[in-house]
Amino acid sequence: MNLREKYQIPDHALITVAGTVGVGKSTLTKALASELGFRTSFEKVDNNPYLDKFYADFERWSFHLQIYFLAERFKEQKLMFEQGGNFIQDRSIYEDTGIFAKMHADKGTMSEVDYTTYKSLFDAMVMTPYFPHPNLLIYLDGSLEDILNRIQQRGREMEKQTPLSYWEEMYGRYQKWIAEFDACPVLKININEYDLLQDQHSLESVIAKIGDKISRPGALAK
Numbered sequence: 001m002n003l004r005e006k007y008q009i010p011d012h013a014l015i016t017v018a019g020t021v022g023v024g025k026s027t028l029t030k031a032l033a034s035e036l037g038f039r040t041s042f043e044k045v046d047n048n049p050y051l052d053k054f055y056a057d058f059e060r061w062s063f064h065l066q067i068y069f070l071a072e073r074f075k076e077q078k079l080m081f082e083q084g085g086n087f088i089q090d091r092s093i094y095e096d097t098g099i100f101a102k103m104h105a106d107k108g109t110m111s112e113v114d115y116t117t118y119k120s121l122f123d124a125m126v127m128t129p130y131f132p133h134p135n136l137l138i139y140l141d142g143s144l145e146d147i148l149n150r151i152q153q154r155g156r157e158m159e160k161q162t163p164l165s166y167w168e169e170m171y172g173r174y175q176k177w178i179a180e181f182d183a184c185p186v187l188k189i190n191i192n193e194y195d196l197l198q199d200q201h202s203l204e205s206v207i208a209k210i211g212d213k214i215s216r217p218g219a220l221a222k
């Protein structure tokens, strides 16, 4: 019996992995998809036409980048549902507005009018009764120190050169955001609870928790 069957994870489920930059979303997404036989949906980082420019000049490019991410994530969301689920998604669409756009608007690196335009587009597309929410959002948490080390270790130049205050601000916002998030069921996992590099078996404990959460009444009804 494979782990998907053992922990009764429905093959039509849509699971999204959320958490701050560098916490380990992509790594967990790949590992879970491979173990469960799910497909993956990754965010566009390598061929993103705005990301480098954005890190070099937030004020100039934040609106462009948000519109780009919104369009890409919405297309992915549509595809995942058209294909009947069976996906693990690297980062939820909710973080775009709940964390990134809001943070840049509050900090003045996105103008008020741009934020209002972006938010009304987001709400019209996403916050409607017709938009299907994921069956589960896995929230990855860890200490800021561990996460900063991971950002350094991964080595994306644009992120390495970004001031510490940016990551501190984002980290604090994530804590508040997840405490209030209620669009779909949430499973919180601390990155110290598993170790994909040294101990492949530790993934089973994560899958057991997913099974427990997703098989609760109501979890698949959204």
Ligand SMILES: Nc1ncnc2c1ncn2[C@@H]1O[C@H](COP(=O)(O)OP(=O)(O)O)[C@@H](O)[C@H]1O
Pocket: 019, 020, 021, 022, 023, 024, 025, 026, 027, 028, 150, 151, 153, 154, 191, 194, 195, 196, 197
């Ligand atoms: N479970 C883990 N144990 C140790 N290092 C990890 C783990 N998960 C991710 N990493 C490392 O942390 C860095 C960031 O991981 P990544 O999955 O790219 O994060 P995210 O997608 O959240 O930005 C990478 O260098 C990755 O190899």
Ligand SMILES: Nc1ncnc2c1ncn2[C@H]1C[C@H](O)[C@@H](COP(=O)(O)O)O1
Pocket: 019, 020, 021, 022, 025, 026, 043, 045, 051, 065, 066, 069, 091, 095, 096, 097, 100, 101, 159
């Ligand atoms: N909506 C976003 N606004 C600004 N920056 C974003 C947004 N979504 C992702 N990003 C950035 C953050 C990272 O530099 C890369 C990839 O994110 P990661 O958490 O490493 O998967 O894109």
